[in-house]
Amino acid sequence: MQPSDLLKPMPEGLYCPPGDFFIDPAVPVHSALITHGHSDHARSGHHSVLATAETLDIMALRYGDGFAARRQAAKLGSPIDINGVKVTFLPAGHVLGSAQIVVEKNGMRIVASGDYKRMADATCLPFEPVRCDVFITEATFGLPVFRHPDDHEEIRRLMHSLRQFPDRTHLVGAYALGKAQRVISLLRQNGYDRTIYIHGALEKLSSYYQAHGIALGTLFPATLETGNKDDFAGEIIVCPPSAFSDRWARRFSEPMACFASGWMQIRQRAKQRGVELPLILSDHSDWDALTQTILETEASEVWVTHGREEALVRWCELNQIAAQPLHLVGFEEEAE
Amino acid sequence: MKAFSELIDRLVLTPARNGKLALLTDYFAQTPDPDRGYALAALTEGLDIPAVKPALLRALALERIDEVLFAYSYDYVGDLAETISLIWPDTGRTEEDGSLSLSAFVETLSATSKLDAPKVFASLLDQLDPSERYAAIKLVTGGLRIGVSARLTRQALANLGGKDIIELEELWHGLEMPYRDLFAWLENKADKPQNNALALFRPVMLANAVQTGDLDGLDPDDYRLEWKWDGIRVQVSSEGGVRKLYSRSGDDISGAFLDLLDAVDFEAVIDGELLVGRPGEYVGTFNELQQRLNRKTVSQKLQKQYPAFVRCYDLLMLDGTDTRSLPLTERRKRLETLIQTLDTERFDLSPQLDFDDWAQVDDMRKQPEHPVIEGVMLKHKDSPYIPGRKKGPWFKWKRDPHTIDAVLMYAQRGHGKRSSYYSDYTFGVWQDSEGRRELVPVGKAYFGFSDAELKLIDKYVRENTVDRFGPVRAVTATTEKGLVFEVAFEGIARSKRHKSGVAMRFPRISRLRWDKPANEADTLETLESMIETAPVD
Ligand SMILES: [Zn+2]
Numbered sequence: 001m002q003p004s005d006l007l008k009p010m011p012e013g014l015y016c017p018p019g020d021f022f023i024d025p026a027v028p029v030h031s032a033l034i035t036h037g038h039s040d041h042a043r044s045g046h047h048s049v050l051a052t053a054e055t056l057d058i059m060a061l062r063y064g065d066g067f068a069a070r071r072q073a074a075k076l077g078s079p080i081d082i083n084g085v086k087v088t089f090l091p092a093g094h095v096l097g098s099a100q101i102v103v104e105k106n107g108m109r110i111v112a113s114g115d116y117k118r119m120a121d122a123t124c125l126p127f128e129p130v131r132c133d134v135f136i137t138e139a140t141f142g143l144p145v146f147r148h149p150d151d152h153e154e155i156r157r158l159m160h161s162l163r164q165f166p167d168r169t170h171l172v173g174a175y176a177l178g179k180a181q182r183v184i185s186l187l188r189q190n191g192y193d194r195t196i197y198i199h200g201a202l203e204k205l206s207s208y209y210q211a212h213g214i215a216l217g218t219l220f221p222a223t224l225e226t227g228n229k230d231d232f233a234g235e236i237i238v239c240p241p242s243a244f245s246d247r248w249a250r251r252f253s254e255p256m257a258c259f260a261s262g263w264m265q266i267r268q269r270a271k272q273r274g275v276e277l278p279l280i281l282s283d284h285s286d287w288d289a290l291t292q293t294i295l296e297t298e299a300s301e302v303w304v305t306h307g308r309e310e311a312l313v314r315w316c317e318l319n320q321i322a323a324q325p326l327h328l329v330g331f332e333e334e335a336e
Numbered sequence: 337m338k339a340f341s342e343l344i345d346r347l348v349l350t351p352a353r354n355g356k357l358a359l360l361t362d363y364f365a366q367t368p369d370p371d372r373g374y375a376l377a378a379l380t381e382g383l384d385i386p387a388v389k390p391a392l393l394r395a396l397a398l399e400r401i402d403e404v405l406f407a408y409s410y411d412y413v414g415d416l417a418e419t420i421s422l423i424w425p426d427t428g429r430t431e432e433d434g435s436l437s438l439s440a441f442v443e444t445l446s447a448t449s450k451l452d453a454p455k456v457f458a459s460l461l462d463q464l465d466p467s468e469r470y471a472a473i474k475l476v477t478g479g480l481r482i483g484v485s486a487r488l489t490r491q492a493l494a495n496l497g498g499k500d501i502i503e504l505e506e507l508w509h510g511l512e513m514p515y516r517d518l519f520a521w522l523e524n525k526a527d528k529p530q531n532n533a534l535a536l537f538r539p540v541m542l543a544n545a546v547q548t549g550d551l552d553g554l555d556p557d558d559y560r561l562e563w564k565w566d567g568i569r570v571q572v573s574s575e576g577g578v579r580k581l582y583s584r585s586g587d588d589i590s591g592a593f594l595d596l597l598d599a600v601d602f603e604a605v606i607d608g609e610l611l612v613g614r615p616g617e618y619v620g621t622f623n624e625l626q627q628r629l630n631r632k633t634v635s636q637k638l639q640k641q642y643p644a645f646v647r648c649y650d651l652l653m654l655d656g657t658d659t660r661s662l663p664l665t666e667r668r669k670r671l672e673t674l675i676q677t678l679d680t681e682r683f684d685l686s687p688q689l690d691f692d693d694w695a696q697v698d699d700m701r702k703q704p705e706h707p708v709i710e711g712v713m714l715k716h717k718d719s720p721y722i723p724g725r726k727k728g729p730w731f732k733w734k735r736d737p738h739t740i741d742a743v744l745m746y747a748q749r750g751h752g753k754r755s756s757y758y759s760d761y762t763f764g765v766w767q768d769s770e771g772r773r774e775l776v777p778v779g780k781a782y783f784g785f786s787d788a789e790l791k792l793i794d795k796y797v798r799e800n801t802v803d804r805f806g807p808v809r810a811v812t813a814t815t816e817k818g819l820v821f822e823v824a825f826e827g828i829a830r831s832k833r834h835k836s837g838v839a840m841r842f843p844r845i846s847r848l849r850w851d852k853p854a855n856e857a858d859t860l861e862t863l864e865s866m867i868e869t870a871p872v873d
C-alpha cells in the first residue's frame with residue numbers, strides 16, 4: 001500500500017479513498033472529519049461531520065445548529081472504524097477541542113495533525129506525538145525566523161505596559177477562538193485580577209470556554225452605554241484584530257493597539273498594522289517545535305501544508321527525510 | 337540587555353512624543369547603573385565599540401545555518417539585522433542563566449580589538465535572545481534609527497529628575513559615560529555634577545516669526561534691529577584654552593572649522609552667524625557655506641577657498657562671568673568692546689540698524705542691502721538671554737514671504753538619468769491639533785537642487801526609510817527627526833483638492849536645511865496666513 005492510497009489531496013481537500021471521507025475539506029462534502037473549529041478547517045454544509053465534542057459545539061456556536069445533517073463526537077484516543085479504516089483523534093494542543101487525526105489501514109499509519117503547538121496552554125489539552133509512517137504537518141510559521149518566546153513573558157510585557165501607560169486603554173487584538181481565551185487565561189495566571197472587557201464577537205466562545213472549566217475570571221462587555229470613555233482608561237479590552245480599524249475602537253481613551261499573534265515576530269508586520277505593542281503569542285508551532293515534532297514522529301515521509309512549505313521541505317531534505325509540499329486549497333494565511 | 341531591547345522595540349512602534357518620553361523615562365527609572373548609562377550613550381552620543389559590517393554578520397550567520405533556509409528567511413523578513421537576530425541558533429543559553437547585561441556586552445566589546453570583534457560578537461550573540469540580538473546588531477552596525485533624538489532623550493532625563501531640560505543641556509557636554517553622577521543627581525541622591533569640563537554649549541535663544549498684528553502696540557524705541565544673515569547660527573565657546581564651535585542644537589562642529597577656532601584667543605561665549613568670506617569685503621552664499629558643512633574635517637584647499645567667519649550677535653560669557661541675565665544693551669556694550677580685540681578676518685559685529693517705525697522695518701526686510709540677508713531680527717533692548725523660544729523679546733521677519741521650511745515626508749524615484757535616485761519629494765508642514773503635532777503634506781518638488789545635493793538627499797532617503805510603497809519611500813519625519821527643505825514658490829491659493837486645503841504654485845527646493853531641527857519647520861497656519869499676501873493669478 002502506498003501512502004497516497006490511504007490519503008491524497010483532491011480539489012475538495014484531503015481525501016481517504018477506502019474510508020470515503022475528507023479531512024478539513026474546503027467545500028461541502030458527504031463525509032467530513034474536522035480537526036478543529038477554526039473557519040478554514042471547519043466549514044458548514046457537510047452532510048455528516050465527525051469531530052471532538054468541543055469542536056462540534058464550537059461549530060454549532062459559529063454556524064448555528066444546522067451546520068451538518070449528521071454529527072458524531074469522536075472520543076480522544078478511542079479508535080473508530082470507518083469502512084475498514086481505523087481513525088483515532090488525539091489532542092493537538094492548538095485550541096479547545098483541537099485534534100490530530102490518525103488514519104490507519106494495512107499497517108500504514110498517517111497522522112493529519114491539523115494545526116498544532118507544543119507550548120503548554122491551560123485552555124486545551126497538550127499535543128501527543130504519535131509514531132507514524134507519514135506525518136502531515138502545518139507550516140504556518142515554517143521559517144527558521146519564527147521562534148516563539150515564552151508566553152508568560154509576553155503577557156508580562158502587556159502588564160508592564162499597563163503600568164507605563166496607566167491612562168491608555170489597551171486594546172488587545174486576538175483571534176476569537178482560542179487566542180482570545182488564552183490571552184485572558186495567561187493574564188489570570190499572572191495575577192491580573194481586574195475585570196477584563198471583551199468585544200461582543202468574543203462573548204459566546206468565551207462563555208463556552210468558561211463552561212468547560214477554563215478560568216477566565218470576570219469578563220464584561222466593552223460597551224460604552226454604561227459609562228463614559230474614561231471608564232476604560234488603563235483597562236484591558238480584548239477584541240478581534242479587525243476591530244482596531246473599526247469605528248468601535250475610537251471610543252476608548254487613547255487606545256493602544258496590542259496584537260497577540262505569531263506574526264508579530266516580524267517588526268514590519270507590526271508597523272504596517274499600526275500596532276504599538278506586539279505580543280508574540282501563537283497557537284501554532286514555531287520552527288523549532290515543527291522540526292522537533294517531525295523527529296519525534298519518526299515519520300519516514302512528511303507532507304507539508306498550510307503555510308511556508310518550501311523551507312520545511314528543505315529542512316527535511318537536509319535531514320534525509322522524504323518530504324513534499326501538499327498543495328491544498330482553502331487555507332488562507334491564518335493571520336490572526 | 338532585555339530591558340534595553342524592549343525599549344528599542346517599543347520606541348520604534350510608538351508614534352507619539354509623549355509615549356516615547358514615557359518609555360524612556362520609565363527605562364531610566366527602572367534600570368540600574370551602569371546599564372542605563374550605556375543605553376543613554378547609545379541613544380545620544382553613540383557607544384565606542386568596534387563596528388561589525390553587515391556583510392560580515394551575514395557570513396557569521398551562514399556559518400551556522402543552511403544557505404537556502406537563510407535565503408528563504410531573509411527574503412521573507414526583508415531586513416538583514418532582523419533576519420540574523422531571529423535565525424541565530426540558541427546555543428547553550430538556558431532560561432536560568434539570565435541574560436547578558438548591556439554593560440557586560442559593551443565592556444566586552446570595547447575591550448576587543450577590531451580583528452577579534454567578529455568572533456567575540458558571535459559569542460555574545462549566543463548569550464542573547466532574538467530581540468536582544470536585534471538590539472546588539474543595531475549597536476555594532478551603527479545607528480539605532482529609532483526616531484529618537486538626543487534632545488528627546490535628554491527631555492526624558494529631565495522628566496525623570498523633575499529638572500528643566502535647559503539645565504541638562506548645559507551640563508551635557510561635560511558628562512561621561514556611564515553617567516553615574518548624572519543619574520544620582522536626577523534621583524536626588526547626590527548634588528548636581530560639577531561641570532569641570534570647559535567650553536560647554538549654552539542653550540540658544542531663538543526668535544519667533546512676526547505674524548500679523550504681533551508688532552501692533554509695541555514701541556519701536558524698545559527694539560533693536562539687525563540683519564538676519566543667511567548662514568548658520570553658531571556658538572563659539574572658549575574657556576581655559578578649550579575652544580569649541582557648536583551648532584544651535586548643541587552639536588559640536590569644531591572639526592570642520594579649525595581655521596576659525598585657531599583665531600579664538602579670548603575667554604568668552606559668543607552667539608553669532610557662521611558665514612564664509614572676508615568680513616567687510618565679501619560674504620558668501622549659503623551654497624558656498626554648505627561646502628564646509630557636514631564634514632568631519634576640511635582640506636586646506638577648502639579652507640582657503642571658503643574661509644569661515646562669525647558675524648557676532650550676542651555675548652553669553654566673558655572672562656568667567658555669565659552675562660546672560662544682563663539686558664541686551666549691556667551685553668551688546670561688552671560685545672562691542674570685545675570685538676575690537678578679535679581677529680578681524682574671523683570675527684565682526686552684526687551692525688544695529690536705525691529705524692523710525694514698523695513700516696520702515698517692513699520695507700527694510702523686503703529689500704535688504706545684501707543678497708546674503710534673509711530678513712531682519714528685532715530684539716527687545718532689555719531682554720536677557722533666555723534659552724528657548726519665548727514669544728515677545730525677539731522676533732524674526734523674513735525677506736521673502738514666498739519661502740517656507742517644510743519637512744521631507746516621501747521620496748519617489750525619478751525618471752531617465754535620475755531613475756536610480758529618489759528625486760521627487762513630497763514635503764509637509766506641521767499642524768497642531770488637540771495637543772498633537774502632525775505633518776500635513778502640502779506639495780511636491782523635484783528641482784531646485786544640484787546633482788551633489790541630490791546624491792546627499794538620496795542617501796538620506798535610503799538611510800531613513802520607514803516604509804515603502806512601490807517606487808515611493810516614506811522617510812522619518814517626526815518632531816524629533818526629519819530633513820527640512822526651504823521651499824520657494826510663486827504663489828499660494830486655497831484648494832479643496834488637497835488635504836491641507838492649500839496649493840502652491842511652482843514649488844521648488846531653494847535650500848537644504850540640514851542644520852534645522854524638523855520641529856522648527858513652518859506650520860500650516862503660517863501657510864494659510866500667506867494666502868492673502870501671495871495672490872495666485
Ligand atoms: Zn487553526
Ligand SMILES: [Zn+2]
Nearest residue numbers: 038040115334
Ligand atoms: Zn489552520
